[in-house]
Amino acid sequence: SQKIEQNSEALNIQEGKTATLTCNYTNYSPAYLQWYRQDPGRGPVFLLLIRENEKEKRKERLKVTFDTTLKQSLFHITASQPADSATYLCAQRDSGGYQKVTFGTGTKLQVIP
Amino acid sequence: NAGVTQTPKFQVLKTGQSMTLQCAQDMNHEYMSWYRQDPGMGLRLIHYSVGAGITDQGEVPNGYNVSRSTTEDFPLRLLSAAPSQTSVYFCASREGSGNTIYFGEGSWLTVV
Numbered sequence: 287s288q289k290i291e292q293n294s295e296a297l298n299i300q301e302g303k304t305a306t307l308t309c310n311y312t313n314y315s316p317a318y319l320q321w322y323r324q325d326p327g328r329g330p331v332f333l334l335l336i337r338e339n340e341k342e343k344r345k346e347r348l349k350v351t352f353d354t355t356l357k358q359s360l361f362h363i364t365a366s367q368p369a370d371s372a373t374y375l376c377a378q379r380d381s382g383g384y385q386k387v388t389f390g391t392g393t394k395l396q397v398i399p
Numbered sequence: 400n401a402g403v404t405q406t407p408k409f410q411v412l413k414t415g416q417s418m419t420l421q422c423a424q425d426m427n428h429e430y431m432s433w434y435r436q437d438p439g440m441g442l443r444l445i446h447y448s449v450g451a452g453i454t455d456q457g458e459v460p461n462g463y464n465v466s467r468s469t470t471e472d473f474p475l476r477l478l479s480a481a482p483s484q485t486s487v488y489f490c491a492s493r494e495g496s497g498n499t500i501y502f503g504e505g506s507w508l509t510v511v
Contacts, residue, residue, distance in 0.1 A: 289489070320499075329489050329505050335499070386444060387444075391440065
């Protein structure tokens with residue numbers, strides 16, 4: 287079955303440093319991967335999408351990479367700020383007509399001032 | 400633009416009771432879906448719809464019913480609530496040709 291894995295342990299980093307979150311997928315090569323941000327008590331919010339033929343995608347302080355050989359996506363936040371503290375979810379599009387999306391369990395990021 | 404609106408925000412049910420979680424979107428999106436989110440389990444798809452009158456089961460459909468009579472609305476019905484259905488429920492929508500999923504703010508359900 288298609289599976290997507292994120293490090294469930296929380297990631298604590300110092301303000302100003304670069305945070306790097308990992309997403310691994312197995313048994314399937316997705317056409318794209320997505321990253322979402324979820325704040326406590328709120329619904330996930332879309333951040334970035336990267337396609338299988340793209341190595342890297344950037345948006346302001348965010349950068350996502352997609353390595354089809356390693357079956358992995360890395361999500362980077364440069365110059366991190368306390369406001370970046372949240373849970374970040376990785377998602378992949380499954381095969382099939384509806385294009386169902388499978389989500390990872392998320393990694394909680396805490397940026398320490 | 401309201402986006403995806405869910406009601407109620409919080410609900411406590413007794414085992415065996417039934418209820419409906421309401422979901423409405425004002426973006427004219429074709430696709431709508433319901434997820435539940437549990438600690439350590441991530442978001443799991445319950446039911447989804449690709450358009451008015453068309454619904455299908457997701458990963459964890461047992462104990463839930465849906466219908467899609469209009470493009471805007473996609474209610475989720477719990478037929479006979481069980482403690483295992485205690486969870487946070489998210490309604491979501493997206494364009495048929497789009498990739499971005501828009502989520503509601505969630506409905507916290509406790510079954511005692």
